[in-house]
Amino acid sequence: MMYLNRLRFIRNAALISLLFFIGCKKKEGVDTVQKPPVEEEVVPALSTIKSGLVDKSATDETAWLFYNMQTVARKHTLFGHQDATKRGVINSSTSWANEQHLPAVSKEKSDVKEVTGSYPVVYGHDFNYIAGWAEGGWFDYERQIAKELTIEAYNRGGINTYSWHYSNPVSKGSFNWNESPVEAVSRILPGGSHHEVFKGSLQQVANYAKSLIAADGKLVPVIFRPFHEMDGGWFWWGKGHCTPAQYKELFQFTVTYLRDELGVRNFLYCWSPGGDYTTLTQYLEFYPGDSFVDILGTDNYGLNANVSNTTISNKLKIVSDYAKQKSKIAAFTETGQQNLTNNKWYTEKLLASMEAQKIEMAYVLVWANTTSSYWTPYKNHSAEADFLQFKSSSYVMFANELKRPMYKHPQ
Structure with a gap:
């Protein structure tokens, strides 16, 4: 032993x-x-990137923006806010707004930055007061401040997207159908009675786009998102006020005229229906075609207690999957909960819906904070902690977390 x-x-x-x-x-x-070896990014030639865009002659910065957004979307979603540095909440605890009838404030101010310490990456704007027939000092201010804020966003590395709540070009009334129930689409198409009026508005869009010269001397790239939510009836270009064929022709003419006739070279073109679809066929009902769309979007304000996260996630996945199939970009182009009645909306509804199936959305944009309503929490709001938790997710990216240059070669 x-x-x-x-x-x-x-x-x-x-x-x-x-x-x-x-x-x-x-x-x-x-x-x-x-x-395991570190995966190195193989960056395609700039000419290859441009060959996949709606505008094959887009500026270099516009092409790099597309590529870098598409790459970021594989792992992250960039956060965006409409009028991010233009307007803010006014209440008893905080007081600011870049409104004309109020004292001027710094254009560097942002409700998102006040709460999180960071700007959003994506800044939402609108051509509503830029392309149309509104006149007077108020509208002159709106045009000028939009231009300044767009350039400033680019200068700090941000991304600019423009929707177009286009006033009815036939009645010259509201973009809202209920306020101006005059059919316009058929009349502004080629051969229509108001086609020249429409072309005049596109000329205004082009003139503005060419005026966006940044500090580096470059044209600021813009994600242009005209005639959105066409699958609903609330806009004059919406369902019931034109046929799908007429809508497609309208979108196609808009792109072709801006690109080929007016020489706009700093646009990526985005198309975004609302959120009522449940199948790809329904989503594509008004789709103008791959040759006219760079970014496939969706607007959906239905993220509430009565709609399951799975339902929302499935809708987003339809867009994400189709964008990948077509080598395009997917984006959650509008969403939000007005006045944040759910203090955990950002984590329990928005983030949960996107994370459920690892949806690849290049960005998500919530609507604007104004003197009467808000879509992001302001300082000391009861949803502030949840918003900070939302920001801390590796799935979401704010400006201070974005290390990748968006307008040039990433290496």
Whole structure:
């Protein structure tokens, strides 16, 4: 027995010595365990990127924006806010707004930045007061401040997207059908009675786009999102006020005229229906075609207690999957809960819906904070903690987390 114990002692001691030797060798850098190689990004040639865009002659910065957004979307969603540095909440605890009837404030101010310490990445704007027939000092101010804020957003590395709540070009009334129930689409198409009026508005869009010269001397790229939510009836270009064929022709003419006739080179073109679809066929009912769309979007304000996260996630996945199939970008172009009646809306509805199936959305944009309503919490609001938790998710990216240059080669 003593002999056997001695043998066990010698064997264990030898084993310990061997393990110690191996451990020392590992520390000396001779570890034979292979670590997985770091995946290097293979960046395509700029000409290859441009060949996949609606505008093959887009500026370099516009093409790089497309590529970098598409790449970021594989792992992250960029956060966006309409009128992010233009307007803010006014209440008893905080008071600011870049409104004309109020004292001027710094254009660097932002409700999102006040709460999180960071700007959003995506800044939402509108051509409503830029392309149309509104006149007077108030509208002149709106045009000028939009231009300044767009350039400033680009200068700090942000991304600009423009919708177009286009006033009815036939009645010259509201973009809202209920306020101006005059059919216009058929009349502004080629051969229609108001086609030249429409072309005049597109000229205004083009003139403005060409005026967006940044600090680096470059044209600011813009994600242009005209005639959105066409699958609903609330806008004059919506369902029931034109046929799908007429809508498609309208969108196609808009892109072709801006690109080929007016020479706009700093646009990515985005198309975004509302959120009532449940199938790809329904989503694509008004789709103008791959040759006219860079970014496939969706607007959906239905993220509430009565709609499951799975339902929302499935809708987003339809867009995300189709965008990947077509080598385009998907985006959650409008959403939000007005006045945040659910203090955990950002984590329990928005984030949960997007994370459920690892949806690849380049960005998500919530609507504007104004003097009468808000879509992001302001300082000391009861949803502030939830918004900070939302920001902390690795799935979401704000400006201070964005290390990738969006307008040039990423390496």
